Amino acid sequence: MKNILILFVFATVFCSCSTYQDALKSDDIKLKYEIADSLYQSGSYKKALKLYEQIVPLYRGRPQAERVMYAYSDIYYQLEDYYLAGYQFERFVKSYPQSTKREEAAFKSAESYYQLSPEYYLDQVDTYKAMDKLQEFINVYPESERQDEANLMVKELQTKLERKEFEIAKGYNTIGASRGTFPNAIKSFDNFISEYPGSVYREDAMFWKFDSAYQLAIGSRLDLMPARLEEAKEAYRILEKYYPSGKYTKEVTKMLEDINERLQVPVEEETIN
Known part of the structure; x- marks a missing residue:
């Protein structure tokens, strides 16, 4: 009984393959379509595609053209092409x-x-x-x-x-100390906040703008530092307004304390950083 079943399966597969190969070589459009549609319906998309590639041009203008074209398109979709x-x-x-x-x-x-x-x-x-x-x-x-x-x-x-725009702005912050790109970062974050007011990255953008302004200020000459520290505080105020208990509270608090301490120190001499 087991051997008979194996022979039956083998014969079915052989006949199926033979019919498919015959359809590929045949000039019978109806046969090609019937086999192609059967393969498509059974999920044998790669085989079906080879036949559909042959019959699509031949069915243009015919009543079956709509169905053929849909199946042809869907095969590419199913194959993730x-x-x-x-x-x-x-x-x-x-x-x-x-x-x-x-x-x-x-x-x-x-x-x-x-x-x-x-x-x-x-x-x-x-x-x-x-x-x-x-x-x-x-x-x-x-x-x-x-x-x-x-x-x-x-x-x-x-x-x-x-995210792409945010990461570009953050990239300017990352290389700011070595390349002097903190001003670019500030401008980029400003543009981001303005262009994407509802973004999931809005809080991040505001924080990193504040961080960029802070880094720019503390790396400045002493005569430029007070004004830039005030600009950094303004960036802080905006962040605090919208996110008073945000995820960067610990970092913000530490940076703000440093800003306030520095603003208490008078400008004595000009140094170049």
Whole structure:
């Protein structure tokens, strides 16, 4: 009985492979489509793709073209080839504006571009494109059940862009002592706070602006130090206004005490740092 079962499985696999190979070589478009659709439905996407690549050009203008094009696009999506999935679903949406699959295709196109968004420290061209596509979906399908998911993806991408800008500003702070970039850091943090008022990095930006102003002040010539210490105190006041019991309270308290102590020392001579 066991041997019979093994032979049955072997014969089924052999016939299946034989049929697939025959379809690849055949000129019968209907046969190619039937085998391709069967493979697609069963999740054999790589095999299905080879057949769909052959039949897609042949089905243009035919009644089955819409179904063929959707499956073709979805195969790339299932194989996580998001460049081609995004592109093909985008073509599908434009080609079949009345399709019942249009909303799903539009979402999968936008999601494909979302999947292409790189790590925050890399070039963010694909992130901006993904945000545009997702926002377009949100605007076109306001009643879609996928709205929450699309909005979450937009928020995630926006946070990624914010982190990139924050890290650039923080980089100026990191090399400030050796490269003299504390003024760049202060300006960058100011721009960040202004451009992203609701950012999750807002408190961090305010703290590191204060830190940059403080570091700039204590590293200055004595004749410039009082004015710069006052500027640092102003940065502290803004931070304290919005985050009176924030996560940097310990560091802020220590820096503020040092500022106040230094402001009590009169300027006696000019030194160069």
